[in-house]
Amino acid sequence: LADYETISREHAMSETVILGLRLVSEGYPIADFEQRFGQSIYDVYSRQITHLTRLGLIETRANRLYLTERAYLVSNRVFVELYPDSENRY
Numbered sequence: 001l002a003d004y005e006t007i008s009r010e011h012a013m014s015e016t017v018i019l020g021l022r023l024v025s026e027g028y029p030i031a032d033f034e035q036r037f038g039q040s041i042y043d044v045y046s047r048q049i050t051h052l053t054r055l056g057l058i059e060t061r062a063n064r065l066y067l068t069e070r071a072y073l074v075s076n077r078v079f080v081e082l083y084p085d086s087e088n089r090y
Helices: 009-021 030-037 041-054 069-082
Strands: 058-061 064-067
Touching: 009 030, 009 041, 009 064, 009 069, 030 041, 041 058, 041 069, 064 069
Parallel strands: none
Antiparallel strands: 058 064
């Protein structure tokens, strides 16, 4: 390995959810978060999920988190909310 980066647990969590949300038709399986990180996605992102749901940018269906169609063109807005170093949070 010539070049690699070690990321914090918080960054790993946010990147995992963000990459999962980018799979628009599949969504992100909520149980996978707890399996991987040992805590509920709602313990980590409760405020963000509530806020983004109220804005109509994400939704939960069948234990998966999805971007809504409304969010497709502004998905970076959603991703910024989930990133740990974001200064653009609500």
